[in-house]
Amino acid sequence: MSFSVSEDRAKLLAEPTELDQPFWDGLAEGKLRIQHCSIDTCGNYQYPFETFCFRCGSDDIGWDDTSGEGEIHTFVTVHQRYHAAFADILPYNVSVIELDEGTRIVSNVINIDTDDVKIGMRVKVAPQPAGDGRYALFFEKA
Numbered sequence: 412m413s414f415s416v417s418e419d420r421a422k423l424l425a426e427p428t429e430l431d432q433p434f435w436d437g438l439a440e441g442k443l444r445i446q447h448c449s450i451d452t453c454g455n456y457q458y459p460f461e462t463f464c465f466r467c468g469s470d471d472i473g474w475d476d477t478s479g480e481g482e483i484h485t486f487v488t489v490h491q492r493y494h495a496a497f498a499d500i501l502p503y504n505v506s507v508i509e510l511d512e513g514t515r516i517v518s519n520v521i522n523i524d525t526d527d528v529k530i531g532m533r534v535k536v537a538p539q540p541a542g543d544g545r546y547a548l549f550f551e552k553a
């Protein structure tokens with residue numbers, strides 16, 4: 412079983428903005444690049460992105476490549492067709508991934524039977540091509 416982003420689902424992706432372009436550039440390089448507070452005593456990694464650090468409020472915030480690895484904190488399995496573009500991948504999981512850096516990200520674990528998805532399972536980032544040179548964020552079993 413091999414997952415791919417259909418044209419219909421690719422249309423639903425958010426457009427890159429000036430703020431989050433480093434994230435999209437990272438995915439195209441196969442990396443999970445997120446914001447990292449530059450204040451030594453803070454060092455917060457954060458997602459989603461903002462112009463300031465959610466933890467300490469500093470606007471001295473940059474971007475770092477994470478390990479791209481973490482574990483499933485929790486998940487749900489979606490059986491209902493909420494949008495026509497997702498009909499061909501039912502059932503699928505929506506997972507909260509806790510990165511090794513401590514930040515949690517909502518994503519999907521792909522290339523796995525939904526019955527095999529487990530809390531605590533180690534996963535790694537697995538960006539998938541989504542047309543026009545863009546990549547979408549996904550994870551797979553590590």
Ligand SMILES: [Zn+2]
Pocket residue numbers: 448449450453454455464465466467468469
């Ligand atoms: Zn901070």
